[in-house]
Amino acid sequence: MSSSNAAPLRPVKSTGLHIGDAAPGVAKVDPIIIADNVTRQFGGLKAVDVEHLEIPRNAITALIGPNGAGKTTLFNLLTGFDKPDTGTWVFDGAQLNGVPAFKVARMGQVRTFQLTKALGLLTVLENMKLGSQKQKGEGIFASLIKPLWNKQEEEIEERALDILARFKLDTKKDDFAASLSGGQRKLLEMARALMSQPKLVMLDEPMAGVNPALTQSLLEHILDLKTQGMSVLFVEHDMQMVRHIADWVVVMAEGRVVAEGPPEDVMQNPAVIDAYLGSHQDVDLGVVTGRVAGEITPEVEELLEEIDAETGVDHAIDQPTAAAPEKDEDIK
Numbered sequence: 001m002s003s004s005n006a007a008p009l010r011p012v013k014s015t016g017l018h019i020g021d022a023a024p025g026v027a028k029v030d031p032i033i034i035a036d037n038v039t040r041q042f043g044g045l046k047a048v049d050v051e052h053l054e055i056p057r058n059a060i061t062a063l064i065g066p067n068g069a070g071k072t073t074l075f076n077l078l079t080g081f082d083k084p085d086t087g088t089w090v091f092d093g094a095q096l097n098g099v100p101a102f103k104v105a106r107m108g109q110v111r112t113f114q115l116t117k118a119l120g121l122l123t124v125l126e127n128m129k130l131g132s133q134k135q136k137g138e139g140i141f142a143s144l145i146k147p148l149w150n151k152q153e154e155e156i157e158e159r160a161l162d163i164l165a166r167f168k169l170d171t172k173k174d175d176f177a178a179s180l181s182g183g184q185r186k187l188l189e190m191a192r193a194l195m196s197q198p199k200l201v202m203l204d205e206p207m208a209g210v211n212p213a214l215t216q217s218l219l220e221h222i223l224d225l226k227t228q229g230m231s232v233l234f235v236e237h238d239m240q241m242v243r244h245i246a247d248w249v250v251v252m253a254e255g256r257v258v259a260e261g262p263p264e265d266v267m268q269n270p271a272v273i274d275a276y277l278g279s280h281q282d283v284d285l286g287v288v289t290g291r292v293a294g295e296i297t298p299e300v301e302e303l304l305e306e307i308d309a310e311t312g313v314d315h316a317i318d319q320p321t322a323a324a325p326e327k328d329e330d331i332k
């Protein structure tokens with residue numbers, strides 16, 4: 001699956017990811033991350049207390065849980081941006097605890113970052129180039145051999161332009177990143193992460209602040225990562241998105257993993273429903289975004305009306321629509 005011009009399809013879910021009953025800490029058939037006894041304490045508060053967790057390879061895993069559950073802290077630990085009090089974890093066969101963030105990224109585990117003010121002052125293309133790893137010209141000896149880094153520079157630019165075209169950002173390549181809309185920034189953050197040719201992409205709330213006009217496109221790109229052989233781990237509060245694209249869901253509460261399993265199972269768990277799902281839990285986001293054919297139930301209509309009221313955009317409800325809306329009408 002590639003561009004948003006593709007006919008709307010239900011995402012192909014990966015199944016058979018685990019061994020035995022789906023319960024917290026369950027073993028995976030082919031894990032890309034295996035974590036053990038990872039804890040992180042802030043004063044008297046144990047923000048993360050994960051006994052055992054395996055993240056499946058070449059699948060899309062959602063990390064959900066209420067505010068303060070420890071999701072971001074766990075992300076920070078796994079990516080080397082914070083140090084645990086205890087614990088070990090292996091990424092793609094290599095011990096990663098204690099490895100600093102830049103090395104973690106070089107080993108193929110990247111996370112997206114919000115565009116900071118400083119990065120906003122660089123162009124879209126410059127941002128992309130910064131995302132690439134192992135630049136030969138960075139070494140002292142290599143930097144003296146001009147043809148070597150010239151060639152590499154060309155390769156990096158070519159890859160950047162190719163990825164930008166996929167994300168429909170190629171026409172913006174010379175614009176300052178700060179001039180992009182909120183949704184386009186989210187696309188750039190993801191595009192930049194792909195510059196390092198990662199094995200695992202970690203996304204922190206990819207849908208936060210994104211208008212429904214760009215939701216479909218973002219979903220397609222995340223699904224596309226799996227098609228290309230990558231693994232995805234994302235934190236998200238939008239349960240429709242989780243239900244729609246996640247192959248596996250890990251639920252955290254008070255630092256611990258309290259449930260895990262395929263989304264349809266986890267979301268039938270009454271405790272999970274009560275604690276974590278919003279008022280629109282029965283609405284299929286795919287139908288709302290026009291990605292999949294589906295009944296326009298009163299709930300879907302209600303959600304569309306809410307979205308329209310918030311954005312001032314009139315969403316036609318002829319379902320399904322084949323192409324993603326061209327215009328990005330982000331909420332600011």
Ligand SMILES: Nc1ncnc2c1ncn2[C@@H]1O[C@H](COP(=O)(O)OP(=O)(O)OP(=O)(O)O)[C@@H](O)[C@H]1O
Pocket residue numbers: 042045047065066067068069070071072073074
């Ligand atoms: N640097 C810090 N210093 C002190 N306490 C912290 C720090 N970082 C996180 N915490 C606390 O650790 C707990 C877990 O926070 P964390 O941000 O990981 O949760 P979360 O699940 O990502 O929440 P949210 O969904 O709101 O982003 C919270 O109680 C938070 O206040």
